[in-house]
Amino acid sequence: MNLKSIRLYSQEFPVVESHPGMWSGNGMGRSSQINGILINSGMPDEAKITTLIHEVLHLIADLNGLNVNNSESEIATLSNGLVDFLRSNKEAAALICGVK
Numbered sequence: 001m002n003l004k005s006i007r008l009y010s011q012e013f014p015v016v017e018s019h020p021g022m023w024s025g026n027g028m029g030r031s032s033q034i035n036g037i038l039i040n041s042g043m044p045d046e047a048k049i050t051t052l053i054h055e056v057l058h059l060i061a062d063l064n065g066l067n068v069n070n071s072e073s074e075i076a077t078l079s080n081g082l083v084d085f086l087r088s089n090k091e092a093a094a095l096i097c098g099v100k
C-alpha cells in the first residue's frame with residue numbers, strides 16, 4: 001500500500017503493515033495496540049485500503065473516548081458505508097480533499 005503514516009486531528013500516526021502473527025491471530029488491522037494503525041500485510045491492496053478506513057474510524061472513536069471497542073459490526077458498517085460514499089461520489093470526495 002506504500003502508506004507510512006496518516007494525519008488526524010493535527011497528529012501523525014504511523015501506518016505499519018505487518019504479519020498478523022505479531023499482533024493477532026485473525027485480524028485485518030488494529031489501531032489500539034500502538035499509537036497508529038497496523039494493517040495485515042498478507043492482504044490484497046483493496047482489502048488494505050478498506051481496513052485502513054476501518055482502523056481510522058476505530059482511532060477516531062478511541063481518541064474521542066467513544067465506547068465502541070466492542071461494536072466491531074458498527075465500525076464495519078460505518079467504514080463500509082464511508083468507502084462506498086467516497087467511491088460512489090468522486091466529485092464530492094475531491095471537494096472534501098480540496099482537489100480542484
Ligand SMILES: [Zn+2]
Nearest residue numbers: 054058072075
Ligand atoms: Zn475493527
